[in-house]
Amino acid sequence: MNRLPISVCMVSAAEAHRIGKALASVAEWSSEIVVILNEEVTDGTEQIAKSHGAKVIREPWKGMSGQKASAAAKASQEWILDLDADEVVSDELCDEIRALLEKSLNGQVAAFSYPRLSWYCGRWIRHGDWYPDRQNRLWRRGRARWGGVDPHAKLIVDGQVKKLQGDLLHYSNDSINGQIEKIIPFSDEFMRQHLARRTGSGVFDLAVRPFWRFFRAYFFRCGFLDGWPGYYIAWFSAFSTVTRYAKIRENALNPKSGEKARSPRA
Numbered sequence: 001m002n003r004l005p006i007s008v009c010m011v012s013a014a015e016a017h018r019i020g021k022a023l024a025s026v027a028e029w030s031s032e033i034v035v036i037l038n039e040e041v042t043d044g045t046e047q048i049a050k051s052h053g054a055k056v057i058r059e060p061w062k063g064m065s066g067q068k069a070s071a072a073a074k075a076s077q078e079w080i081l082d083l084d085a086d087e088v089v090s091d092e093l094c095d096e097i098r099a100l101l102e103k104s105l106n107g108q109v110a111a112f113s114y115p116r117l118s119w120y121c122g123r124w125i126r127h128g129d130w131y132p133d134r135q136n137r138l139w140r141r142g143r144a145r146w147g148g149v150d151p152h153a154k155l156i157v158d159g160q161v162k163k164l165q166g167d168l169l170h171y172s173n174d175s176i177n178g179q180i181e182k183i184i185p186f187s188d189e190f191m192r193q194h195l196a197r198r199t200g201s202g203v204f205d206l207a208v209r210p211f212w213r214f215f216r217a218y219f220f221r222c223g224f225l226d227g228w229p230g231y232y233i234a235w236f237s238a239f240s241t242v243t244r245y246a247k248i249r250e251n252a253l254n255p256k257s258g259e260k261a262r263s264p265r266a
Contacts, residue, residue: 004101007032007075007141008083010054011067015085016044018171023052025089029098030081036071065153069146082137082155086172087116093166097138100162110159111139117167121176121229128223128230129216129237135168136161151189176232183240190244191251200252201245209245214238 008030012019023033033054037046038061046056059070072080079101083089089097093114100112115132118125125131136155148154173179194200217223218234226233 002029003031004029004098005078006030006081006097006101006138007034007077007079008081009068009071009075010035010049010083010085011064011071012036012041012045012049012085013038014041014043014045016048019045019085020048020052021171022083022085022087023049023054025094026081026083027052029094031077032075034071034074036067036074063150065146065148065150068153072141072146075141078141080139080141086170088169088171090117090167090169093164093168096164096166100164106160108160109140109162110143111136111155111157111161112164113161114138114164115167116170118170118172120173120233123226123229125226125229125233127225128218128221128233129213130233133170134163149193151186179236183243187240187244187247191247194248195251201248205245206242206249210238210242213241 006026006029008023008026010019010022010033012035027033033049033052035049035054035056037049037056037058039058041058046058049056055074057070057074059067061067062070068082072082081089096114097112113134113136116135118130118133120130136157139155139157140159143159144155144157146153147156214234214237217237218231223230223234
């Protein structure tokens with residue numbers, strides 16, 4: 001298989017249990033793999049990455065946007081594909097990317113977006129807030145930069161973004177317990193950002209936003225078609241929302257409650 005002019009860039013923590021599957025999905029057709037690994041990782045992630053041909057650089061944590069920007073800066077190919085350790089490029093998406101890059105693309109095309117399909121509780125989630133969950137993470141080098149607010153890095157593109165149809169496969173949540181554990185660090189980070197902007201939370205945030213998140217995901221975006229996992233995902237979204245705004249109210253009563261907040265990492 002001919003290699004495409006793509007540098008795959010990945011930011012990773014301790015991901016020995018799944019990084020191999022992600023890298024195997026790109027190793028045969030990408031020209032370069034760059035992995036920025038948290039400096040404290042000792043679970044064998046580095047060895048697995050190197051076995052797939054990756055160049056591994058250990059760096060201290062700089063926030064999600066900072067880590068992703070660091071990886072992209074080390075890429076040498078014309079195109080850059082940002083991939084997480086819990087993601088797999090499907091054969092359909094790979095074929096679609098190959099067909100486009102082998103053409104003479106208009107110089108105005110700066111990036112590509114594609115849907116992300118998540119595996120959860122024994123099934124693919126094809127509705128609700130989780131799909132199509134378009135990702136904009138394949139771009140021409142020099143035509144985009146990482147921005148956004150941690151932990152949600154956002155690619156800012158200079159030029160046209162072309163839509164692809166093949167799915168990026170997402171294996172983020174191994175279990176309900178694992179999903180629940182993410183609420184604490186992500187809600188802590190949300191609270192820190194709001195406090196930095198000196199914004200609070202009111203009745204609307206606590207009483208309306210959570211219920212809107214449930215109805216939007218379950219009814220308006222047809223989450224009910226995903227069976228009981230779709231029902232749970234909608235309620236989980238609502239609970240996560242009310243938890244974030246409740247923490248802001250808690251901090252107003254007890255400012256020290258925010259001192260132990262933890263930042264989410266890759």
